[in-house]
Amino acid sequence: MKYKISDLARLMNVSTNTIRRYENMGYFTSDRDPSNSYRMYDEESVFQALNARLLRKYGFSHEELAAMNTFSMEENITAYQDKMKELEDTISNLQNIHHRLKDDIKLMQKATSSVAQPYFKDCVDLYYSLYSEGSKLAKDAKHQEILNNFIYDYPEVQRIYLMKKKDIDNKSYTLCSGWAVKGYLAEKVNLTTNEFVHYYPTTKSIMCMEKISTDELNEGDGCLIFHKLSQNIMQIMKDTNSTLNGDIIGVAVSKCFEDGKEMLYILISAPVSSK
Incomplete structure (x- = not known):
């Protein structure tokens, strides 16, 4: 035919x-x-x-x-196996993206319904690396390479803000910025602590969805930012006779425009213990 x-x-x-x-x-x-x-x-x-x-x-x-x-039969099998491995990697990546989208949607829904409403909850553990501490940017070549790994290679990377407890105690309020991944995901990519990667453990915390204008954030006034974002948490700490027990961390949720201003919603987590 x-x-x-x-x-x-x-x-x-x-x-x-x-x-x-x-x-x-x-x-x-x-x-x-x-x-x-x-x-x-x-x-x-x-x-x-x-x-x-x-x-x-x-x-x-x-x-x-x-x-x-x-190709011989053996070469065909090898080619198919290689392609299947590529597809498995793609599927895994898509699953991570799907999971991240679900998390983002939940956080944005929480932002619209529970802003400025603090609550007690164990925080999720994170591995993170800071790209800035106040006005100081990461300059070490190895550190910059690690930051690029967070951005391009690690699944479900999150932008974080952090204030160290020692700075809060000293009222110096240095705002740090960085990238983070959840602990269970870090294990999948063999991410461990080192000079530039730190671990934020699961611990009893007061959490609160807060918002701040990006103009205020960009001004970099650590004292203003701290009091703007932590006032509700500090009040419940006072009411429950709790004390700060570690660094305060904030996970960036989403930006949006409200009344002509660009606002950033941040999920704040402050580890606490009883006095």
């Missing part, structure tokens, strides 16, 4: 130019009809064309498919 190029194109739902391109790439060959010189394709060509279409769905590039034309 011989097929014209238009028949093969219709079967594959592609243009005749695509069929010619596949032929030029070596997926199959055609014979010429001696009566009119039209390209004609046999059953093997149909199989090769449809198989190429299927393998493209698997994610194989045209270059990979061209090389696979002469």
